[in-house]
Amino acid sequence: MDDAGWLRIACELAGLCPPSGTAFSVGAVIVGADGREISRGHSREHDPHEHAEESALAKTAADLTGTTIYSSLEPCGERRSRPLTCSELILRAGIARVVFAWREPSLFVEGKGVEQLRAAGVEVMELPALADLARAQNAHLLS
Secondary structure, eight states, X not given: OOHHHHHHHHHHHGGGSOOOSSSOOOEEEEEOTTSOEEEEEXXXXXXXXOOHHHHHHHTXXXXXXXXXXXXXXXXXXXXXXXXXXXXXXXXXXXXXXXEEXXXXXXXXXXXXXXXXXXXXXXEEEEOGGGHHHHXXXXXXXXX
């Protein structure tokens, strides 16, 4: 499957999120260099403050060096509910690539994830052609 296919799955996973008036609904999939899925997650999967990337990362003990994470929304670079941002968790895991559909709007925090990841040497790719799909899962926040 190509980047757009994996990212479409991440966007669809966002539809599984319990609704929230204070957080985006996000889906994430981690894929190995061999093109196989390692894990997936969505926001608020296990608790009300859990982010999608955090959920996907927590489900695996695999060595994630060189893997790709697909996220419907730019991984957070600022966070109020946890000590580590998703960008920091991605860096600690050794993930090499991040592919996302939609830049984080400044509704709750300022999106700084892309800049932080790139500054640390992670390849970051935005596929804005899928941004409408990611936004659709969050229409209740954007109206």
